[in-house]
Amino acid sequence: MNGMLKGTGSIRWRLIVQLLSGAAILTIILILIVRSFAQQLAEQSQDNILNASLTAILDASSIQQGELTVDIPYSAFSMLSNLSNDRVFYRIDQDGAFLTGYADLPKPKLRATTDTPAFMTSTYQDIEIRMVTATRLLALEGRPIELQASIAQSRNGQAKTLAEISNMVMLFGSGFFVISAIIALLAAQSTVGPLKRLAASVSRRGPHDLRPVTASVPEEMAPLVQSLNQFIQRLDTSLTRSEDFIAEAAHRVRTPLAIVRAQAEITLRRVDKDENRATLKEMIRAIDDSSRAAGQLLDHAMVTFRTDHLERSKIDLGALVGETVDRLQAVATLKDIVFTYAEIDPTQIFGDAILIQNAVQNLLDNAIKYSPVESDISVELTVEAPWVTLSICDQGLGFPKTGAERLTERFARGDNVSGIVGSGLGLTIVDEVIQAHSGNLIISNNPNGVGACVSISFPSS
Amino acid sequence: MRLNILSIVLTLAGLSAAAPSLSFEIERQKSFTSNSIEPEILRIISTADIELFAPLITGFQASNPKVTVNYHEVSSTELMRALQDEKAPYDIAVSSAMDLQTKLANDGLALAHSSVATTLLPGWGKWHDYVFAFTQEPATIVISTKDFGDLPLPKTRQDLISILRDHPDRFRGRVGTYDVRSSGLGYLFATQDARTSETFWRLAEVMGNLDIQLYCCSGAMIDDVSSGKIAVAYNVLGSYAMARRDAQDTIRIIAPQDFTTVMMRTVLIPTTSQQPAIASEFVDHLIQAAWDENSSTSDYPFPTINRNPAASDTSLRPIRMGPGLLVYLDKLKKRRFINEWENAILQP
Numbered sequence: 120m121n122g123m124l125k126g127t128g129s130i131r132w133r134l135i136v137q138l139l140s141g142a143a144i145l146t147i148i149l150i151l152i153v154r155s156f157a158q159q160l161a162e163q164s165q166d167n168i169l170n171a172s173l174t175a176i177l178d179a180s181s182i183q184q185g186e187l188t189v190d191i192p193y194s195a196f197s198m199l200s201n202l203s204n205d206r207v208f209y210r211i212d213q214d215g216a217f218l219t220g221y222a223d224l225p226k227p228k229l230r231a232t233t234d235t236p237a238f239m240t241s242t243y244q245d246i247e248i249r250m251v252t253a254t255r256l257l258a259l260e261g262r263p264i265e266l267q268a269s270i271a272q273s274r275n276g277q278a279k280t281l282a283e284i285s286n287m288v289m290l291f292g293s294g295f296f297v298i299s300a301i302i303a304l305l306a307a308q309s310t311v312g313p314l315k316r317l318a319a320s321v322s323r324r325g326p327h328d329l330r331p332v333t334a335s336v337p338e339e340m341a342p343l344v345q346s347l348n349q350f351i352q353r354l355d356t357s358l359t360r361s362e363d364f365i366a367e368a369a370h371r372v373r374t375p376l377a378i379v380r381a382q383a384e385i386t387l388r389r390v391d392k393d394e395n396r397a398t399l400k401e402m403i404r405a406i407d408d409s410s411r412a413a414g415q416l417l418d419h420a421m422v423t424f425r426t427d428h429l430e431r432s433k434i435d436l437g438a439l440v441g442e443t444v445d446r447l448q449a450v451a452t453l454k455d456i457v458f459t460y461a462e463i464d465p466t467q468i469f470g471d472a473i474l475i476q477n478a479v480q481n482l483l484d485n486a487i488k489y490s491p492v493e494s495d496i497s498v499e500l501t502v503e504a505p506w507v508t509l510s511i512c513d514q515g516l517g518f519p520k521t522g523a524e525r526l527t528e529r530f531a532r533g534d535n536v537s538g539i540v541g542s543g544l545g546l547t548i549v550d551e552v553i554q555a556h557s558g559n560l561i562i563s564n565n566p567n568g569v570g571a572c573v574s575i576s577f578p579s580s
Numbered sequence: 581m582r583l584n585i586l587s588i589v590l591t592l593a594g595l596s597a598a599a600p601s602l603s604f605e606i607e608r609q610k611s612f613t614s615n616s617i618e619p620e621i622l623r624i625i626s627t628a629d630i631e632l633f634a635p636l637i638t639g640f641q642a643s644n645p646k647v648t649v650n651y652h653e654v655s656s657t658e659l660m661r662a663l664q665d666e667k668a669p670y671d672i673a674v675s676s677a678m679d680l681q682t683k684l685a686n687d688g689l690a691l692a693h694s695s696v697a698t699t700l701l702p703g704w705g706k707w708h709d710y711v712f713a714f715t716q717e718p719a720t721i722v723i724s725t726k727d728f729g730d731l732p733l734p735k736t737r738q739d740l741i742s743i744l745r746d747h748p749d750r751f752r753g754r755v756g757t758y759d760v761r762s763s764g765l766g767y768l769f770a771t772q773d774a775r776t777s778e779t780f781w782r783l784a785e786v787m788g789n790l791d792i793q794l795y796c797c798s799g800a801m802i803d804d805v806s807s808g809k810i811a812v813a814y815n816v817l818g819s820y821a822m823a824r825r826d827a828q829d830t831i832r833i834i835a836p837q838d839f840t841t842v843m844m845r846t847v848l849i850p851t852t853s854q855q856p857a858i859a860s861e862f863v864d865h866l867i868q869a870a871w872d873e874n875s876s877t878s879d880y881p882f883p884t885i886n887r888n889p890a891a892s893d894t895s896l897r898p899i900r901m902g903p904g905l906l907v908y909l910d911k912l913k914k915r916r917f918i919n920e921w922e923n924a925i926l927q928p
Contacts, residue, residue, distance in 0.1 A: 189912050193775055197904030206686045207903040211912075219911040244688045 130314070134307040142299030146292045153291075157284040161277045162249070166238055169251040172198055173236060173270045176209070177255045180266050187213060187259060187266070195270075205276045208243060208250075212267040224269060227252040231267065246273050313337050317344065329355040329427075366420035369413040376413065380406045415544040418477055419529075422548050426555035429471045433580060436475070436507055437466045437500055443479045444498060451487050451496070460498040466507050469580040470556045478552040481545040482511050482573055488539060489515035489571065506559075508576040517564040517571045526562065549575065604662040605654065612637050612649040619648040622858050625663070626674035627656045627765070628845065629799065632823060632881050633674070639879035640865045647858055655796065656680055656764025663689055669852045671859040674845065676717070676817070677764035679771075679905035681846045685710035686906060690848040691856055697864035700871040702887065705844070707901040712863060713844035714870035715882040716889065716898065719769045720818040721834040722802060727754070727811035728832070736838040737779045740812070744786050750811070755787050756801050757814040759794035760921055765843065766795075769815040771908040771917060772841045772899055779838065784924035787814065792925055806830050817843070819882050835895070842889060842898040845882070 175195040181188060189211055199207050210220035224243060227250065231237035236253035250271035256263050313336050320334055331348040380403060387399045444458050451458060468475075486496045494514040501508050518526070519533045526533060527550035530543035546562070553560045553575050561574040610630050613619065626633060630653050637649050652670075654662065656677035662668040663684055675681050684690055685707055692709040705713045721740060723733070727750065734740040744751050758766020773780035793810055795801045798820045801813035806827035821833045847866050849859045869880045871887075889896040899905070907913060 188916060189910075190916060191907050191910050191913050193904050193907050196907045197900070197902055200902035200904065206688065207906060208686075219913075246688070 131307045131311045135303050138303030142296055146296045150288050150292045153288045161280050165249055165277055169270055173251050173253050176268050182257055182259050206273045208271040210269045214265050248273050362420045365416055369416040373413045376406055376410045419544050419548050422551050425474050426551055431469055434472045435465045436468050447483050455493040456490050457495050459495055467580045468507055468577045474552045478549045481548050485545050486511050486513040505579055506576040507579045508574055510574040512565050512572040514570040604658045606652045608653040610651045614646055614648045616646040620646055622647050622649045623670045624672040625652045625659055625670040627676050635879040635881050663850050667852050670850050671853040671855045672862055673850050674847045676845050677768050678899055679768050680764050681711050682905045683909055689851050691851055693860050695864050697867045711846045711848050713846050714866040715845035716885050717817050717819040717843050718835050719815045719841040722805050722813045722816045722821050723832050724805050724811045725832055736836050737783050741783055741786050751790050753791045754811040755790050756793040756795055756810045763796055776839055788925040788927045837895050839897045840895050842896050
């Protein structure tokens with residue numbers, strides 16, 4: 120009934136994994152975006168400076184005395200100075216022919232015009248360079264000449280800036296991810312929390328607690344709780360129905376059985392033949408057995424019902440035990456059994472008087488039933504705060520050495536009592552009553568000799 | 581510590597003493613040999629006078645006794661040719677021509693170097709991890725005390741122009757400066773002067789009018805002023821002039837107050853170096869000698885470095901290292917500048 124249910128994956132882990140992978144993807148996207156943005160910015164600023172430098176060079180070119188001069192301004196190069204190891208290269212062409220600078224500097228891939236400079240990333244002297252090229256038209260003796268200038272710079276500074284930004288971004292990204300992870304864990308925890316609380320509140324319930332769950336739960340769990348409550352309701356109804364059925368059946372069987380027994384008794388008196396008498400006695404015995412079983416089934420149904428709806432009140436356990444002993448005195452006398460019972464001071468406990476009386480009666484019935492003729496049954500009530508304990512010991516067969524713990528289950532009987540009429544419900548009833556009162560039931564064999572001892576204890580009020 | 585360096589062989593070689601495979605011109609060379617059995621060779625190509633530079637080498641050998649140093653003294657243009665065109669296998673290049681050193685580094689002919697020592701340098705004392713300054717040497721006017729006996733000492737270029745104009749007969753043929761066509765340092769000084777002030781061109785005109793004498797080097801100019809052959813030398817390395825103790829009575833060194841160009845001698849490790857590790861140590865040695873205030877500067881033959889030149893004297897104009905220096909090395913720009921210079925200086 121309580122078998123381990125095999126789960127298919129955990130909601131919490133699924134949530135954590137989903138949230139974390141979301142955070143990871145966001146982090147990576149963030150890092151990529153910021154890096155590419157930074158790269159663009161760094162390239163842009165280098166391009167701007169290169170362009171300014173190039174403009175200064177082209178502005179300084181002129182025709183003087185019928186000759187082209189390019190007077191590179193000092194500032195054109197010094198503005199390229201920065202804190203990194205960046206090197207500067209340039210090249211100036213006149214009508215496609217090399218004029219000055221670095222002759223082996225690569226040519227621009229795109230054709231530059233006067234208005235739009237051409238930018239290019241390339242390799243020169245085994246290093247990566249960024250180059251900008253532009254042209255300017257001049258008139259020499261009425262004939263146009265085209266001046267093309269390129270200026271290039273290595274990209275160490277840019278790489279350094281980028282590396283710094285990348286490190287920063289990685290740091291930010293990691294921080295972002297860590298915070299997201301913490302939030303994901305908390306979110307998963309808070310999502311699973313109500314589920315866990317519901318499970319705990321249901322599993323904390325006693326075995327007969329079939330009340331509907333009323334704890335407040337999140338909206339999403341309401342259908343589950345509703346179904347659970349409906350299920351509990353159906354279970355309760357079906358249990359009640361079967362208990363009712365048993366009680367009804369037992370009740371209906373008891374009366375005819377009493378009639379049959381009475382008829383059998385009458386017949387027994389009339390019959391003289393030994394073998395017929397034996398048969399009738401056997402019949403009466405079987406009827407007694409059935410009648411007793413029916414009685415106990417009724418008792419059990421009553422106990423089951425009342426344990427769910429305890430009617431607690433203050434009761435004097437001493438007086439209650441005394442009354443029950445007195446009532447059974449007659450039956451005991453038939454077997455010459457003597458109760459040794461010292462009435463003690465009033466002992467108050469808090470409980471359902473009918474149930475407790477039923478339990479005590481069952482215990483005393485059992486003791487009488489399993490006691491040999493001419494023996495003693497000791498009934499003892501002790502108070503040892505916070506417990507009030509009633510011990511009943513007989514001088515009978517005692518409990519079997521094995522399987523004694525199963526005797527509180529329904530219809531279980533000791534394997535050494537097959538010759539004695541019994542239903543196997545007596546100790547079950549006692550156990551249920553004791554549990555309903557948060558008490559203890561201890562069954563053992565008499566340590567001082569033969570016979571069985573049963574102790575029940577209740578919390579003293 | 582036991583020094584075992586000490587067989588220093590001084591070889592003053594003739595003009596044609598260079599190895600046959602090399603077509604650049606070595607003026608003088610000297611080997612500072614180690615008497616270790618298997619010495620390691622450090623080849624230095626430098627524009628600095630051997631005698632002036634020697635203490636830095638012996639100081640280095642004191643802590644690196646296994647290193648033999650071969651020192652080749654060349655002009656700055658020859659240094660450029662050796663490293664750029666010939667790819668000659670030198671481990672250290674020392675030059676006063678900051679623009680040419682910067683160009684070597686910019687063109688990828690220098691090895692990057694960074695160490696604890698290089699952090700001693702301020703930002704303006706190095707060009708990234710390639711070129712390191714280890715001196716501060718002003719361009720000065722050197723005059724002969726005899727010839728200026730009755731004249732006020734010129735404090736600025738303006739003063740010098742006035743004096744030269746007022747006494748053309750006294751100074752005709754007795755004014756000297758660098759020939760910028762052959763001297764890299766002279767070209768650097770002249771271009772920086774031209775960049776800073778128009779006064780330079782007027783001074784050039786005046787000097788050109790007086791049948792100017794042109795020199796390859798500061799040493800020769802100081803010699804001639806000292807001997808009385810010329811009366812004024814313009815743009816002479818102050819450090820060389822101050823080092824000439826024998827001439828202190830006959831010459832006066834003037835740092836012009838309108839502006840004094842300050843050159844920084846620089847060192848770099850060429851990519852052709854076969855001993856980059858030793859070269860790095862040598863560079864660190866130079867930097868420490870120059871910049872480390874706690875080091876014993878007994879073997880540092882140059883004027884003490886001023887870490888904050890602009891604040892202490894507003895007339896000081898240290899040449900800034902950077903790509904700007906490449907501008908005057910442009911073929912067209914250089915041709916134009918030399919044309920103008922020739923027009924001003926070489927008057928018929």
